[in-house]
Amino acid sequence: MDGNGDGEIIKKEFITAENINSLFNKYNVPKEFDLLSIDIDSTDYWIWKAIEGYIPRVVIIEYNASFPPTESKVVKYDPNLLWDNSNYFGASLLAYEKLGKEKGYTLIACDKTGTNAFFIRSELIKNHFVVKPIGEVYRPPMYGEIINGAHIGHPPSSKSMMSV
Numbered sequence: 001m002d003g004n005g006d007g008e009i010i011k012k013e014f015i016t017a018e019n020i021n022s023l024f025n026k027y028n029v030p031k032e033f034d035l036l037s038i039d040i041d042s043t044d045y046w047i048w049k050a051i052e053g054y055i056p057r058v059v060i061i062e063y064n065a066s067f068p069p070t071e072s073k074v075v076k077y078d079p080n081l082l083w084d085n086s087n088y089f090g091a092s093l094l095a096y097e098k099l100g101k102e103k104g105y106t107l108i109a110c111d112k113t114g115t116n117a118f119f120i121r122s123e124l125i126k127n128h129f130v131v132k133p134i135g136e137v138y139r140p141p142m143y144g145e146i147i148n149g150a151h152i153g154h155p156p157s158s159k160s161m162m163s164v
Contacts, residue, residue: 011027015040015047016043016047016079017043017046017047017049017050017077017079018050018079020047020050020051021050021051021052021053021054024051024054029054031053031054031055032054032055032056032057033054033056033057034056034057034058035056035057035058035059035060036048036051036054036056036058036059036060037059037060037061038059038060038061038062039060039061039062039116041062041082041083041089041090042075042081042082042083042089042090043075043077043078043079043081043090044061044062044089044090044091045074045075045090045091045095045096045099046074046077048061048096048099048103049099055104055121056121057120057121057124058118058119058120058121059100059105059118059119060116060117060118060119061090061096061116061117061119062089062090062115062116062117063090063091063092063093063096063110063114063115063116063117064087064089064090064091064092064093064153064161065093065110065114065115065138065139065140065141065153066087066141066152066153066154066156067092067093067094067161068092068138069092069093069094069134069135069137069138070094070135071092071094071163072092072094072095072098072163072164073091073092073094073095073161073162073163073164074090074091074092074095074161074162074164075088075089075090075091075159075161075162076161076162084157085154085155086154086155086156086157086159087153087154087155087156087157088157088159088161089154091161091164092161093107093110093117093134093137093138094134095164096117096119097134098164099164100119104121104122104123105119105120105121105122106119106120106121106122106125106129106131107119107131107134107137108120108125108129108131108137109137110137110138110139111139112139112142113139113141113142113143114138114139114140114141114142114143114153115141115143117137140153141153141154
């Protein structure tokens with residue numbers, strides 16, 4: 001039996017935009033739950049976009065800090081895409097902010113390394129959070145190659161991200 005010793009069963013699945021909803025159904029994920037974390041180093045944007053009928057209160061998603069908060073970029077969807085150690089992965093923070101708004105979420109923060117963005121269901125924010133503009137929330141990459149004393153994130157890819 002797979003598990004972590006306290007009765008939890010760990011499942012291993014290959015997640016795509018086409019199967020995410022059926023996997024949630026297969027594993028009896030409640031329609032409303034507390035936290036969804038998406039970090040698969042490739043099609044994260046498309047996975048979140050595909051989720052329908054499930055409304056987590058908080059979404060944490062890896063963003064591509066190689067792009068400034070003024071650019072709305074995302075990888076072309078390919079269910080078999082694997083990260084190639086370049087900056088061709090996921091989506092820019094602005095692309096996620098737009099998607100979040102479409103899905104009823106507000107961007108509230110990014111971690112200090114420029115890795116994860118935090119969204120809360122807009123209806124839950126009320127007076128609990130000061131919502132800042134994306135330019136104040138964005139954090140540049142604090143990982144990867146250093147050029148002229150600053151991190152640039154992962155090495156540039158020859159592949160082009162698409163605008164959304």
